[in-house]
Amino acid sequence: MMNAISDALIITKRQLLQLARVPEVLIFSTIQPIMFVLLFRYVFGGSIDTGQPGGYVQLLMPGIFVQTVAFTLAATAVGLAADMQKGLIDRFRSLPISRAAVVFGRTLGDGVLNIVVLAAMGITGFVVGWRPSSGPIMITLGFLFLFLFGFAMSWVGVLIGLAVKDERVAQNATFIAVFPLTFLSNAFAPTTGMPKPLQYVAEWNPVSTMVAGCRQLFGLQNEFGATAGSFPSDNPLLMSLIYMVIIMAIFIPLSIRKYSNAANK
């Protein structure tokens, strides 16, 4: 068990070393969400009247945080698919290490990257007017919540990456999966403007419950929430936790099994 943890940490360290050797990766994965913050803040922000003190950016930031960590799924999938493609997974599998070490190390590494990206976004948000009002403890809790969601999504990415075995396929497949997921939600606009069936989807979408939950933790009313009185709208934090537990309970064992049999076909 101790070995399994230290093995996983070696894999995580490998990822951080990669960032040190090719800093461009870190730079661009930070610039992209910052760009989103600026674009949404200044392009849409002016035309959306939220009735919220502080304006659209207060609602936007939790949305864009959640969107960014949701895309951890893609980062993990692409990274693992590349390792599969280049034969690295085979080498890892021929080593006397725990079957869980490589995938745990990877999800942890992507989690660390998320911390850096979230910090950069938070600072950018602050510069353009984001003022969370809930106090340091709640704000920290909010970020912890975001980190956990990224970690859960990362496990979905593990399974996809190991299954598709090709970097470009992983890139495209995950983009197609995650993009609608983040937009069919309350992240950027009220769900009340959507057609009824979509509203229903958006209401139960884990991205929506996450966004609503984060808005609460950052001290906001969930202005973009869907129908009041529905369970996910009224209990976004609880619902998000349930989603995360379900995702991890399903995808962690599946991913480890997939890794153990990675080439066994």
Add this chain to the structure above:
Amino acid sequence: MKAVIAENLIKTYNKGSVKALDGLSLDVEEGTVLGVLGPNGAGKTTVVRILATLLSPDSGSATVAGIDVLKNPEEVRKVIGLSGQYAAVDETLTGWDNLIMFGRLYHLSAIDAKRRAVELLEQFSLTDSAKRPIRTYSGGMRRRLDLAASLIIRPKVLFLDEPTTGLDPRGRQDMWGVIDELVKSGVTLLLTTQYLEEADHLADEIAVIDHGKVIARGTSDSLKRQVGGERLEIVVESENLAAVKEIVARVSGSAINVDEGLRQISAPVTTGSKALIEAAKLLDEQGIHPLDIGLKRPSLDDVFLSLTGHVAEDKKEEEVLVGRGRGKGK
């Protein structure tokens, strides 16, 4: 004592429609080198993957260093090294980073991992490139580092899957030198190759496989006797064909093959380079300048032709593999 034993391995892909291994058996004596020779698609990679615990066979059994591969893969992983076509290193990291990472994954202490990395870099002439990312390495350097990574724990049994495929002649020579050194250190080695020349150079014994079965086995000399040794080949202008045929007859004496389309005359020879020099001398005396002259060693195709009566059917598979880059092997 046998360091590797594989018995009656069967492995099918795509729900049984593709038979990669069809009852393959082989063994390697401790401290010796077995060359597994065969075309792409013959099952070479599959057998290596099974022995290295990456793949489970449908049936059959195998032991490595006396440990059951199917029942006790964790223990097998502690005593083997795997390198070649399908093992790899992290290209974004430096050679040093990689060796440290793999050393730590083999549960060496930080100090031991560093010490071993220094040793291996030295042994494989990579010390000067240690701090450069792997993606700046040449193909040969990459393979050497890959091999170094598989030697971190001084494995009892080493598997090399096509260690020189894709390397230029210089890289191949270097790799052979490195492998020669390893063999002297007493490691048991199972290597796969498509080149008879390579198996000849590196292996004590050769197992020829085709369609997932061992079809011939023996030392390279005994296999070559079956195949028929070297051939002298001369290409000349068409008007000289007749004269050259006579010269070749004097040097070789046996079945001479004249291909008028290629303007090539060839015949088996038993005296090697001596026959070549003699032929060259005779050509020179008659004032004939050949377009090409040389000794051709028996190729894999020749081996196959003589052992199976058909040529190595690897063309299609090869295209598939090239098309997928470093894709998974079948």
